[in-house]
Amino acid sequence: MTADTITKARGRRGLSETPGFNTGAVAGIVVVYLGMVGMIEAFSDRPIITDYINFGPLLILLIFYFFAYAAIGRPMNEGAVFQTGITVGVVGGLLTGVFLILVEIGESAGYQVRDVFISISPTMRDVLSFGFGPYVGTVWLTAIGALMGLLAVLTRRLQPELRAAVFSALSVLMIGALGATLFRVMLDGLSIPTRWLYRSDGLTLIGTVVILALAIGIRLYVRRQGGARMVALSLPGATDRNLPRVLIGLIAIALMALPWIVNTFVSDVLGTVGLYILLGLGLNIVVGFAGLLDLGYVAFYAVGAYVTAILTSHASYLVTDNPLRPSPDTFTNFWIAIPITVFIAVAIGLIIGAPVLRLRGDYLAIVTLGFGEIIRILVTSDWLKPYLGGPQGVTDAERVPFFGLNTRDPRILYYLILAFALFAVFISMRLKDSRVGRAWAAMREDEDIAEGMGVSVIKYKLLAFAMGAAIGCLGGAFFAAKLSVANPGSFTLLVSINVLAVVVLGGIGSIPGVVVGSLVLVGLPELLREFGEFRLHIYGAIIIAIMVLRPEGLIPDKRRAMELHAIEVHEGAGPGPLSAASAEGVQ
Amino acid sequence: MSHLLELTGVSKRFGGLQAVNEVDFHADPGEIVGVIGPNGAGKTTLFNIVTGFYTPDEGTMIFDGHNIAGLKPNALTRLGMARTFQSVRLFNAMTVLENAMVGQHSRTKSGVWGALTRTGRTVREEDRIAEKARESLAFFDDRLLPRQDSLASDLAYADRRRLEIARAMATEPKLMLLDEPAAGMNPAEKEKLIRQIGRLRDEQGYSIILIEHDMPVIKSVSDRVVALDHGIKIAEGTYQEVSSNQQVIEAYLGKAAAEQQELPS
Numbered sequence: 033m034t035a036d037t038i039t040k041a042r043g044r045r046g047l048s049e050t051p052g053f054n055t056g057a058v059a060g061i062v063v064v065y066l067g068m069v070g071m072i073e074a075f076s077d078r079p080i081i082t083d084y085i086n087f088g089p090l091l092i093l094l095i096f097y098f099f100a101y102a103a104i105g106r107p108m109n110e111g112a113v114f115q116t117g118i119t120v121g122v123v124g125g126l127l128t129g130v131f132l133i134l135v136e137i138g139e140s141a142g143y144q145v146r147d148v149f150i151s152i153s154p155t156m157r158d159v160l161s162f163g164f165g166p167y168v169g170t171v172w173l174t175a176i177g178a179l180m181g182l183l184a185v186l187t188r189r190l191q192p193e194l195r196a197a198v199f200s201a202l203s204v205l206m207i208g209a210l211g212a213t214l215f216r217v218m219l220d221g222l223s224i225p226t227r228w229l230y231r232s233d234g235l236t237l238i239g240t241v242v243i244l245a246l247a248i249g250i251r252l253y254v255r256r257q258g259g260a261r262m263v264a265l266s267l268p269g270a271t272d273r274n275l276p277r278v279l280i281g282l283i284a285i286a287l288m289a290l291p292w293i294v295n296t297f298v299s300d301v302l303g304t305v306g307l308y309i310l311l312g313l314g315l316n317i318v319v320g321f322a323g324l325l326d327l328g329y330v331a332f333y334a335v336g337a338y339v340t341a342i343l344t345s346h347a348s349y350l351v352t353d354n355p356l357r358p359s360p361d362t363f364t365n366f367w368i369a370i371p372i373t374v375f376i377a378v379a380i381g382l383i384i385g386a387p388v389l390r391l392r393g394d395y396l397a398i399v400t401l402g403f404g405e406i407i408r409i410l411v412t413s414d415w416l417k418p419y420l421g422g423p424q425g426v427t428d429a430e431r432v433p434f435f436g437l438n439t440r441d442p443r444i445l446y447y448l449i450l451a452f453a454l455f456a457v458f459i460s461m462r463l464k465d466s467r468v469g470r471a472w473a474a475m476r477e478d479e480d481i482a483e484g485m486g487v488s489v490i491k492y493k494l495l496a497f498a499m500g501a502a503i504g505c506l507g508g509a510f511f512a513a514k515l516s517v518a519n520p521g522s523f524t525l526l527v528s529i530n531v532l533a534v535v536v537l538g539g540i541g542s543i544p545g546v547v548v549g550s551l552v553l554v555g556l557p558e559l560l561r562e563f564g565e566f567r568l569h570i571y572g573a574i575i576i577a578i579m580v581l582r583p584e585g586l587i588p589d590k591r592r593a594m595e596l597h598a599i600e601v602h603e604g605a606g607p608g609p610l611s612a613a614s615a616e617g618v619q
Numbered sequence: 620m621s622h623l624l625e626l627t628g629v630s631k632r633f634g635g636l637q638a639v640n641e642v643d644f645h646a647d648p649g650e651i652v653g654v655i656g657p658n659g660a661g662k663t664t665l666f667n668i669v670t671g672f673y674t675p676d677e678g679t680m681i682f683d684g685h686n687i688a689g690l691k692p693n694a695l696t697r698l699g700m701a702r703t704f705q706s707v708r709l710f711n712a713m714t715v716l717e718n719a720m721v722g723q724h725s726r727t728k729s730g731v732w733g734a735l736t737r738t739g740r741t742v743r744e745e746d747r748i749a750e751k752a753r754e755s756l757a758f759f760d761d762r763l764l765p766r767q768d769s770l771a772s773d774l775a776y777a778d779r780r781r782l783e784i785a786r787a788m789a790t791e792p793k794l795m796l797l798d799e800p801a802a803g804m805n806p807a808e809k810e811k812l813i814r815q816i817g818r819l820r821d822e823q824g825y826s827i828i829l830i831e832h833d834m835p836v837i838k839s840v841s842d843r844v845v846a847l848d849h850g851i852k853i854a855e856g857t858y859q860e861v862s863s864n865q866q867v868i869e870a871y872l873g874k875a876a877a878e879q880q881e882l883p884s
Contacts, residue, residue, distance in 0.1 A: 459735060466734030466741075467727055467748065470713075474721045477710035484670065486696035486725025486790055495731065 052116035056123025059099035070151035079234025100184035125177025129170025201247035291443035306449035312546035314504030320541030322496035323476025328404025334523035336508020341518035343369035381501030425519025539585025629678030653841030701792035711772035719752035722789025
């Protein structure tokens, strides 16, 4: 029947114009690709529900399902929905089958496909064909594809509320299963038994049922009670008026408790996330608030780390006439080193800022890129080796003294970084909503006009560089405190790019965006370590998905979101603002 | 009476083009001066020189007793000069109110320290900034004030022009330079604009210099008209005097046509 519809469609419009054909082809290519890089084979034994479902085969189904689901997202008539959804699955399945058949034919003709594509193993082909071999497997793949397409259509037709509940429950299930290692540790930390929930990395059947029931139950309860607001209000002493405070309090408790629930590895990752929050907030002032594209931001990270490391280091190979260290035995207390570091970073921010004051946009980006490299080359140079240790860097930085606590413990350091990150959030928020923040915003929008309205562009550019440097160098200072070393290898161009990515991904100019951006960009790859060599594949796919689905960033700045929304309105409603404008007298 | 703004022998060249050539120009307190001339006559260049966006090659410029040649635009704004732009240039991703609040920048002080500590003084200053900004928006009756929280880019075209004027008003100027404020407005809008420009002088006490191609607008509002062509001042006087000036008619219509026709009015 489906083959029939395809032929009919071909008669009318040609194959690639059949709705769903292109999407199906992409789905097929994605499945084949994941097979050829070895991902499907690697996950074929990774249980989601132990003894029942493994991640490898599930991945194939999910891909067919989601591509079909995406293909029917546009409004279309009843029949077309079914046809499109099923076409996607069928085409995807057929394409995968064709790939398997071609490999089979190639092998029997004596070509050693595996010489080049080492991942095209018998196991992979077995998983891909669901154990039926290439020919019967193709039929199965096509049928399963069609089934997934049908399933996608059926879920699209569910009531939106119910659909959302189903999706969120299934997502919770997937996260629960894939993050088994992490959650086990967390539950152990809370001394909650996990044997009933997890068995050999996968969920148990009982665990699955409980998670699904809990996820749907909580969701329905929260919906009926009017959302998170009601949950918070159900706490003793909470009223509508102090609701924000109650929510902040809850978040604070969660942040405080976190290191003791997760293990030291996760605490360490959270510390790194905190460093990137500091860097991101600093860069957000320069790029997001003031609109100055700085590609050499790593310079301030390096300055912060090096100055702090030199001040607090015991390293004996550094020369004695170092102006920052009178003798090799003395070192400065970290808390005294911090203000000195900030002072020096601000000075360097001004020095770097001054020559680029007249540059804009692309030119500014290129020159700052150069400055970042200059800093990196300087710290590796022989010339400064007696002061900065050359390639070896500055080692043996003293641990942060803090009421006698062991600040080498990532869990203790986490609190210090958290405190500084919160302080940086506070500074950013206050600056943004002030005369200074407005001047920056005006400058970002239109430098000439800002100048014409009385904003001294030179002053506010320097101010942005200085504030960005002051916050960013704190990230460097804690880097040195965390690893007790500042070495040139840690301050490459990639850091500048990563920090910029944090800012863009979170939403340029948005303060919560920086926090979420850091969690996704820095935290996620660490938590994906379980996926070994495929970690960057998954990470890349997630980033692409975010940028396609939310080009304005994860938590966009209010203004920017309004702007994007406005564009949609203008495009969507023909006789809206446009006709109003013409009534106003556009000639 | 001493002039509020006085330009003597001001010139500006761009490569081989003499954009403004030894222009003498002045504006008195409470006066509305219209600047006319065909496209490329150097009107906007003159504005850019006066407001500090260009530095003149030659000539002296005195504003309110200060020598202003070579000063940056932000310094001139502080001295009491404000302008609008031929192509509307608002801070599009900021709200209507914020646009006007930026205008108050040069009249206020608080910096990073004030922003971080948010002392009583900063808070009071912020309130005053918003108050002043709303006053400027209120000048255009109900066109801008009710929309103070929408984005500047969402305003209708004529309102965008109005917001430019309101933003300039928020700088509390003595002299306002309007670059083609009536462009793209329909006759009813122009009527209103003419009254508003008059009110800017009478109620706010501004001196106004305006560039305009729309002759009825120039005719109704200007106390004095200056005509430029190829960077040279070719005529000055009342609208009647300038519009009947042979050189002006030639500049607009070409020599041959000028012999039979008058300047459109």
